[in-house]
Amino acid sequence: MAGWLSFLTGLVGMALPIIPTTPLLLLAGFCFARSSKRFEKWLRSSRIYQFYVADYAESKSISASRKKKIILQIYLLMGISIYFAPLIWVKVALFGLTIFITYYLFRVIPDKEE
Numbered sequence: 001m002a003g004w005l006s007f008l009t010g011l012v013g014m015a016l017p018i019i020p021t022t023p024l025l026l027l028a029g030f031c032f033a034r035s036s037k038r039f040e041k042w043l044r045s046s047r048i049y050q051f052y053v054a055d056y057a058e059s060k061s062i063s064a065s066r067k068k069k070i071i072l073q074i075y076l077l078m079g080i081s082i083y084f085a086p087l088i089w090v091k092v093a094l095f096g097l098t099i100f101i102t103y104y105l106f107r108v109i110p111d112k113e114e
Contacts, residue, residue, distance in 0.1 A: 003031030003039060025053045061112040067105055074101055
């Protein structure tokens with residue numbers, strides 16, 4: 001159940017920038033690895049897993065070109081969210097989260113050697 005819950009929440013996170021897709025898909029893979037080899041194999045072969053998680057899960061790094069694509073998507077979705085957020089503290093929190101994500105993506109996660 002934990003694997004499916006984290007997988008489905010990760011799917012929602014694809015559209016909502018405040019929900020972290022990649023960590024939830026990593027959690028789903030962890031849960032499936034402990035509970036069902038069939039579901040683990042299915043998850044690892046899915047396009048969603050390959051797109052969001054495979055690089056990081058295998059090498060603990062992400063290519064620079066992939067990071068640029070990720071950050072563009074985050075900036076677009078967070079910009080829309082900040083624009084439509086009704087409360088100023090929500091706007092500030094979303095902006096702070098965007099800064100943190102940018103820092104983490106480019107300073108904490110190493111670039112993958114291509």
